Amino acid sequence: MKRFILTIAFFLLCIGAAFSQKGDENIRCRDVFSPEDSVVFTIWGNKKEQIELFYEARALPVRKHETQFFDDSLRVNYGVLPPGFYRIDLKENDTSEIITKHFRVMPHDFKKGKNMLNIIAISDVHLMAHELGQRGSRAFEEYLRKDRKLLAESEDIAKALIDTLKQSRPDIVLVSGDLTKDGAAKSHERFAELFDELRALGTQIYVVPGNHDINNPYARRYAGDGYTEVETFSPDDFPKHYADYGYQKAWSRDTVSLSYAVSPNEKLCIIALDACKYRDNTLLSRGDKADRYHSDGYLKPETLKWLKNVSAKARAKGQLIIAMMHHGVIEHFPYQARIMKPYLVDSYAEVIQCLTDCGIKLIVTGHFHAVDVAKIRFNGKELYDMEVGALVTYPCAYRTISLNLSNGDLAYTTDLIRYTGERYYTSKGEDFQTYARKRIAGGLPSLLSSMIFSKREQLAGYLNPESDVLEMYSREDLRSFMLLFEKELGPLLTDLILLHYEGNEQLHDTELLKNAIDKHVVRFLKSAAPDSFREDEETMLKMLESMGAYRRLSSILELFLKDLRHTEDMRVDDCNGRIKI
16 A cells, blocks of 8 residues: 555636636646655646745745756655645746645554554643633733743644544543643643543543643633632642543552553553652742742652563563653753753653663653654663644644554654634634744744743853853843844744754755854844944954854754754654654
């Protein structure tokens, strides 16, 4: 059977009014097919066209060296295109008019049978019950402008996913943390109400808490010009509320965390690892001296000992093992452990060793909201960290996994939320993916600026380890410095982050962004320099070059263009691939 089944929807029909747009009669779709080695989209006309291929709503075209362009066709090499929706922009040389064509590469044909198990993996649902956020209120809208999540749309996104899954009826759904927006009890209740519809059809759902779900001091209801605190879940509330989501049927539970082991059938064991630090959170509403919240995670020695014990029991039964945890265990881009440490579990090298010693080859994670799969080999054993992506952060992704229980062959693909019942975007003539990208892109620059300002000393040390780059600036000037950063580099950094969120960075024409990085960095450093340095531009640039700030800042921005592949033989597809567990 061919690996891809290609179907095509023509938006411009070759009859009647379809020819009314200038140039259509000369640019037609002649043939679309998917042979074993390529996908071909053939176009003919009496003028040579400029052709660009895009995936979904993404801003960067597919890399040209991954495709072959001819006068009358576009050929894409086998295995390059992941399943999804594509558009081709056609621009004639003598006009600015762009004509768009669309086609779809269908996902893998997942087989069903006695030994086949169909699994859906989701993460970072961040479900916010509608009544907790008053649309149009100043307080809520101001919060949304500085966040990377589609919180107002979260309940409708979850409903859209459930409607889809009610049709496909997967055997299992894994939810790797951050079920709710800041652990509000009302949002936990709404989560169970929605997903109970799927459970009623026979799907087994297993959850594990994320850093937002328990003991969260920021559980709030936004209305008018402010907010009021609402009830949040405690560590005791969570397993009681989600008894039917793994805890009741668990054959083993860790005594120092909310980790558990459960067997959906006699051939598979799922180990849910709780790495969150909610017990260290403090809440004014509970009599503590301050509101304090932890986003990082760790596994206690007792939990690692428990993990070794339950995995040994599962292996003794001949069971395959899939682990899940909210925090990542393998770096997904270079220096992640240095510049974004809270997104990896503490002492991650020790955790990697423990997982590989236990014979675990796959752990499903979340937290960073990116679609990414990282792979590492430790002591001759391989481990895959499958970061799912977030339902509420563009590209609003989830994973479909097909597992052969007889031999451990596992195939995975990635799908996206493309429609919600509350179509916020229709008034703008946008599809949901385009809407989601614009919404998240609008909030990222200020969020990134705040994050970088909070880590300014660490960043400065990386820019120039030998001296203090911040000596040029007084403390009162630093805030202005970061506002300038947000203005000059925010949009570029946003594009880089979104590229990583989308996965398979190497699929896109990243040279376009690499060229832009140097230009924007120079402009930023020139604008950010104190007046005394800026007077002599040549001296200033030489100084920055000697400090290494220019090259180091550029290299930081380029990190998100480098999907971390430790060695050539460790390459793995972020969106669609196969693993043997």
